[in-house]
Amino acid sequence: MINTIRAEVITIGDEILFGQITDTNTQWISTELTNIGIRTVRKSSVGDQADAILEILREAHQRADVIILTGGLGPTKDDITKKTLCTYFGVELVRNADALALVTSFFEKRGREMTDLNRGQADLPANAVYIQNDWGTAPGMWFEHNQCVYVSLPGVPFEMKQLMTNRILPRLRQHFETPVIKHKMIRTVGIGESFLAERIEAWEDALPAHIKLAYLPHFGQVRLRLTATGTDESALDRELAEQVAIVMPLIDKHVFGFDNDELETVVGQLLKTKNLTLGIAESCTGGYVSSRITSVPGSSAYFLGSIVSYANELKVKQLGVSPDTLARHGAVSEETIRQMAEGVRRTLGTDVGIATSGIAGPDGGTPDKPVGTIWIAVATPERIATRLLKLGQYRDQNIQITTTYVLNLLREVLKWNTD
Amino acid sequence: MINTIRAEVITIGDEILFGQITDTNTQWISTELTNIGIRTVRKSSVGDQADAILEILREAHQRADVIILTGGLGPTKDDITKKTLCTYFGVELVRNADALALVTSFFEKRGREMTDLNRGQADLPANAVYIQNDWGTAPGMWFEHNQCVYVSLPGVPFEMKQLMTNRILPRLRQHFETPVIKHKMIRTVGIGESFLAERIEAWEDALPAHIKLAYLPHFGQVRLRLTATGTDESALDRELAEQVAIVMPLIDKHVFGFDNDELETVVGQLLKTKNLTLGIAESCTGGYVSSRITSVPGSSAYFLGSIVSYANELKVKQLGVSPDTLARHGAVSEETIRQMAEGVRRTLGTDVGIATSGIAGPDGGTPDKPVGTIWIAVATPERIATRLLKLGQYRDQNIQITTTYVLNLLREVLKWNTD
Numbered sequence: 001m002i003n004t005i006r007a008e009v010i011t012i013g014d015e016i017l018f019g020q021i022t023d024t025n026t027q028w029i030s031t032e033l034t035n036i037g038i039r040t041v042r043k044s045s046v047g048d049q050a051d052a053i054l055e056i057l058r059e060a061h062q063r064a065d066v067i068i069l070t071g072g073l074g075p076t077k078d079d080i081t082k083k084t085l086c087t088y089f090g091v092e093l094v095r096n097a098d099a100l101a102l103v104t105s106f107f108e109k110r111g112r113e114m115t116d117l118n119r120g121q122a123d124l125p126a127n128a129v130y131i132q133n134d135w136g137t138a139p140g141m142w143f144e145h146n147q148c149v150y151v152s153l154p155g156v157p158f159e160m161k162q163l164m165t166n167r168i169l170p171r172l173r174q175h176f177e178t179p180v181i182k183h184k185m186i187r188t189v190g191i192g193e194s195f196l197a198e199r200i201e202a203w204e205d206a207l208p209a210h211i212k213l214a215y216l217p218h219f220g221q222v223r224l225r226l227t228a229t230g231t232d233e234s235a236l237d238r239e240l241a242e243q244v245a246i247v248m249p250l251i252d253k254h255v256f257g258f259d260n261d262e263l264e265t266v267v268g269q270l271l272k273t274k275n276l277t278l279g280i281a282e283s284c285t286g287g288y289v290s291s292r293i294t295s296v297p298g299s300s301a302y303f304l305g306s307i308v309s310y311a312n313e314l315k316v317k318q319l320g321v322s323p324d325t326l327a328r329h330g331a332v333s334e335e336t337i338r339q340m341a342e343g344v345r346r347t348l349g350t351d352v353g354i355a356t357s358g359i360a361g362p363d364g365g366t367p368d369k370p371v372g373t374i375w376i377a378v379a380t381p382e383r384i385a386t387r388l389l390k391l392g393q394y395r396d397q398n399i400q401i402t403t404t405y406v407l408n409l410l411r412e413v414l415k416w417n418t419d
Numbered sequence: 420m421i422n423t424i425r426a427e428v429i430t431i432g433d434e435i436l437f438g439q440i441t442d443t444n445t446q447w448i449s450t451e452l453t454n455i456g457i458r459t460v461r462k463s464s465v466g467d468q469a470d471a472i473l474e475i476l477r478e479a480h481q482r483a484d485v486i487i488l489t490g491g492l493g494p495t496k497d498d499i500t501k502k503t504l505c506t507y508f509g510v511e512l513v514r515n516a517d518a519l520a521l522v523t524s525f526f527e528k529r530g531r532e533m534t535d536l537n538r539g540q541a542d543l544p545a546n547a548v549y550i551q552n553d554w555g556t557a558p559g560m561w562f563e564h565n566q567c568v569y570v571s572l573p574g575v576p577f578e579m580k581q582l583m584t585n586r587i588l589p590r591l592r593q594h595f596e597t598p599v600i601k602h603k604m605i606r607t608v609g610i611g612e613s614f615l616a617e618r619i620e621a622w623e624d625a626l627p628a629h630i631k632l633a634y635l636p637h638f639g640q641v642r643l644r645l646t647a648t649g650t651d652e653s654a655l656d657r658e659l660a661e662q663v664a665i666v667m668p669l670i671d672k673h674v675f676g677f678d679n680d681e682l683e684t685v686v687g688q689l690l691k692t693k694n695l696t697l698g699i700a701e702s703c704t705g706g707y708v709s710s711r712i713t714s715v716p717g718s719s720a721y722f723l724g725s726i727v728s729y730a731n732e733l734k735v736k737q738l739g740v741s742p743d744t745l746a747r748h749g750a751v752s753e754e755t756i757r758q759m760a761e762g763v764r765r766t767l768g769t770d771v772g773i774a775t776s777g778i779a780g781p782d783g784g785t786p787d788k789p790v791g792t793i794w795i796a797v798a799t800p801e802r803i804a805t806r807l808l809k810l811g812q813y814r815d816q817n818i819q820i821t822t823t824y825v826l827n828l829l830r831e832v833l834k835w836n837t838d
Contacts, residue, residue, distance in 0.1 A: 017459050019450030022443075026464075031438030040436045041471065043464040045445075052460065059478065183439075194494040194536040204496065214467075215495045216434050217575070225439060280706075280727070286713025287699075287706035290727045294705025297781050297814060305733040308699070308709045308725035310718075314767060318724070348733060362716050390529050394554065395716060397577060 004229065005038045005176045008064035010056055011045045012071035012081055013155060025070050025160055036169060037178035037229075038066065048072055053084045061148050066172065071155030073138040075117040081152060082125060082141075089145055091126040095119075098130055099139045106137055128152075135162045142171065149175060179229055182236040184244060186224040187261055188254040189408045193217045196224070196251065203247045211243060219397065220404040221263075256411055263407040264292045264299075270414040271302035271352070276380075278410075279350035280306035281319055281340040283331065283357040284374055289403045304350050309340070319343030332358050332369055334386050341379035341386075353379040354410050358389065360398045372398055376406040378413045385413050424457045424595045427483035429475055430464045431490040431500055432574060444489045444579055455588060456597035456648070457485065467491055472503045480567050485591065490574030492557040494536040500571060501544060501560075508564060510545040514538075517549055518558045525556055547571075554581040561590065568594060598648055601655040603663060605643040606680055607673040608827045612636045615643075615670065622666045630662060638816065639823040640682075675830055682826040683711045683718075689833040690721035690771070695799075697829075698769035699725035700738055700759040702750065702776040703793055708822045723769050728759070738762030751777050751788055753805050760798035760805075772798040773829050777808065779817045791817055795825040797832045804832050 009026045016023045023045060030040040041063055046052040053072075060067045072081030086093055100122035107114040121137050124130060131140030131151075136159040143150040151168055153160045172178075188196060193215050197204070204213055210230055216223040226243060228236040248255065257266050271278055280290050280303075290306040293299055307318045312331055315321040321339040329335045337357050345353035358374025365371035372391035377384055387409055391398045428445045435442045442464060449459040460482055465471040472491075479486045491500030505512055519541035526533040540556050543549060550559030550570075555578040562569040570587055572579045591597075607615060612634050616623070623632055629649055635642040645662060647655040667674065676685050690697055699709050699722075709725040712718055726737045731750055734740040740758040748754045756776050764772035777793025784790035791810035796803055806828055810817045 016446075017449060017462065018453050019446045019448075019459070022446055024441075027435075027438045027441055029438070030436060034437045040438075041466065042475070043436060045462040047460070056461070183437075192531070194534050197495045197536060198534055212433070212497075214433055214497050215493060216440065217493070225434065227433075227437070282706075282709075285710075286718075286722075287701075287709025287725055287727070288713075290701075290706025291704075291710050291818075294707075294727075294729065295815070295818075299705075300729050303705075304730040305737070306706055306725070306727035307737075308706070308713075308727070310713065311723040314724040318726075318767075348737075392528075392554075394577070396714070399710075399714075 005066065005178055006041045006064045007033050007038045007066045007068065008060040009033075009040055009043045009068045010060065010070070011043075011155065012048065012053060012069060013045070014047045016045045016071070017047045024157055025155065028157070028161060029068055029070070029164065032164060032169060033068075033172075034181055034183075036173055037181045038172065038176065039181070048080055050080055050084045050087065053081065054088055057088050057150075061146065064148065065176065066149040066151065068168075069150070069152045070160050073121075073152065073154045075115075075121055075137070082123065085128075085141075085143070085150075085152060086125045089125055089127050089143065093123040094126045096122050096124045096128075096130050096139070098132065099124065102132065102134075102139070103137050131163060131167050133159060133163055135159045140167060142168070180231060180233045180236055182228045182233065182240060184226040184228075184240040185259045186226070186244065186247070186251075186255055187221065187257045187259075188224065188251060189221045189256050189263065189404060191222065191251070191254045193222050196222055196254070199250050200224075200247055203243075203250065207243065208239070211239065220401040220408075253412075256408065262296075263404060263411065264296050267407055267411050267414065268293070268296050268299055268302060270411065274414060276302065276351040276414075277349075278303050279344045279348035279353050281344035281353060281355040282306060282308045283310060283315070283340070283355075284360040285356045285399050285402050285406075286310065286360075288399050289354070289356060289406060292403055292407065305348050307344055307347065315340060315343075319347060330369070332373055332375060334375060334388070337375035337377040337386055338379075338384055341377035341384055345379055351381060352410070352414075354406055355379075356402055356406055358398070358402065360395045360402075361393055362395060374398065374402050376402060376409055378406070378410050380413060380417075382417065383413075385409055424485065424597060425460045425483045426452050426457045426485045426487065427479040428452075428459055428462045428487045429479065429489075430574065431467065431472060431488060432464070433466045433497070435464045435490070436466045443576055444574065447576070447580065448487055448489070448583065451583060451588060452487075452591075454600060454602060454646075455592055456600045457591065457595065467497050467499055469499055469503045469506065472500065473507055476507050476569075480565065483567065484595065485568040485570065487587075488569065488571045489579050492540075492571065492573045494534075494540050494556070501542065504547075504560075504562070504569075504571060505544045508544055508546050508562065512542040513545045515541050515543045515547075515549050515558070517551065518543065521551060521553075521558075522556050550582060550586050552578060552582055554578045559586060561587070599650055599652050599655060601647045601652065601659060602678075603645040603647075603659040604678045605645070605663065605666070605670075605674055606640065606676045606678075607643065607670060608640045608675050608682065608823060610641065610670070610673045612641050615641055615673075618669050619643075619666055622662075622669065626662065627658070630658065639820040639827075675827065681715075682823060682830065683715050686826055686829050686833065687712070687715050687718055687721060689830065693833060695721065695770040695833075697722050698763040698767035698772050700763035700772060700774040701725060701727045702729060702734070702759070702774075703779040704775045704818050704821050704825075705729065705779075707818050708773070708775060708825060711822055711826065724767050726763055726766065734759060734762075737766060739765060749788070751792055751794060753794060753807070756794035756796040756805055757798075757803050760796035760803060764798055770800060771829070771833075773825055774798075775821055775825055777817070777821065779814045779821075780812055781814060793817065793821050795821060795828055797825070797829050799832060799836075801836065802832075804828055 361371035780790035
């Protein structure tokens, strides 16, 4: 087993600590590090205080081969990263000629006056390797100290990303002998995390030590993430493909895609290839199914439109649901959902119609139809498939899970013509 | 000054470390902690490895009065938080009767089989205070150990937020002597952050030191958050009310609400009090306007339904837009949007009709109608109001901002009968 390079990613700034801005930097950085085979072992955020920064640097040095710092490089008083790095390394700030030239030209180009604060941005700790920043005024810095690499970058996401992509990542690949890390994501729907786990337990236990499995659940979906570590990229790809081939027969009914596939893109592809048009009748989901479908660029190729029939009279008027059915069985019933799915096909003149009707909550539940009782249906020229869902009490969740399930029912019907 | 309570927020999970999912939990948690006067001193993410979790617990204990952990509580093998907490506290796992009863009823309600993995979710470290989770199957836990409070919560954002809001935050306020912190949120729409800042600059500069202002922009809205810190709650409330009274005249046209008001709830209230029904015609927003409106519990009182007319033939067939208008001016035109808003009132028989039509992107732009060109309209029995939006390149953003603007136009029309 090759020794993995361990990284620690640290963001500096009170605004992140107090939750005033979202930190997108650490996620992006650790993804990029993973892709070049460097394993992030810890991500942290600390405030703009010297002692907090010194403490985390000392800790991180115990754990990591490379430490990536972002933030605290601005020209103002509260940005103290550089001073603190001087204290940590026991060096002085030295004005860097190249950095000064760059800052100067940056201001000249924009015809703006340069202040001493701006000139100060060209001051670097004496042991810093100057990393040119062509996208802003704060230079990047690279340090090597006690068998550890320290990288300090501005916190502005755009500048940080440019510096990482063009300067730091190539340098890290050179500096370390990085192992290869490959990921494969299997995306499932309609089966709970624990049931999935039981079904694939034997396979999971038999996974080789260098392939790890993680379960990532989200509103009726569970993503299975395989992570393989090694030296030979094509060998890892082959091994991951082999493992997927072994596990698929156990779960294939629930697998809707891989890696970045989404249900709405997968059903969109199915509709496109089968050259079918889609219409949607929504009651309890109130337009959310349509918004998921239309979140896909180019969905107008197969999606014609929807009727959100919140009021029962519109179920009758717009979808042709029989008043008698509504009176006898209610809006939340298999009889009504069938007529809604059929009705939207007819009214909008589409090949396929899908429908939802249920009690999203928090109110409207009855003893025999409690909140979370929801019917979904998919109608094609050949058949109608219906399902009864028994979900929880929370409106948001019920709407999201119902949408996922009706999109999945559509997928199943299009794929296997099942009912 | 009252001594501050120091918190450390820790997320557990390889998927966060490797950058595969965005960690929204730590930002949300530290914001909530700030609101009750607890200062986050460090945020960290570690992987699903016992040694990494034990190490950070020992470190955090040195720094913090309260440690909030999220993640690693799922039923599957890769979730090891509970076992690791047992090692850390030197206790055993014990099956908790209340937790077991809850998990059991959770599965019974859904008519699903329960597995040993699910039963295992009722096992807690012996020194844990059981925190009931009514929103999922993984219990929350509260520990007190060596003058430090430890809280362990599931990583699923929805469950975590419910547990924090309803169980943990009140408990923390009780347990610690936190200073009094009061917030007042002023919610604006339709004015950019920098314009807002210019308009209220003098007021902002004159704010007393113990009242802080934050700008929180989000898709066409800007929230102004006033935070007052002190000891006397009623005095703080009075001071906040005074500051709001001073600033309101400068911005009142743009203020749609306060605190937790949302545009969809505000327009819902307006429709209710005026006893008006609403119908929606959506093209480029593809159902998102309807889903925002129906995200409000009880919206069925005023919202009858929508027609999502993605295809032009449905704009004609369902909304009665004239083919001649479509041919001459196109679907993205003031003429068409007027006929859509009028048409949906007629077709669905509602008092008010709102409509959207535009080029959400990324494709479909033309030199005279680039991506981001979007028309919105609101039709009442008395008048029609229309607006042309010139937005950006990004499909998601365009859909969200358009929705915000059409809801705000509806608010303005209902409030002032303007056109």
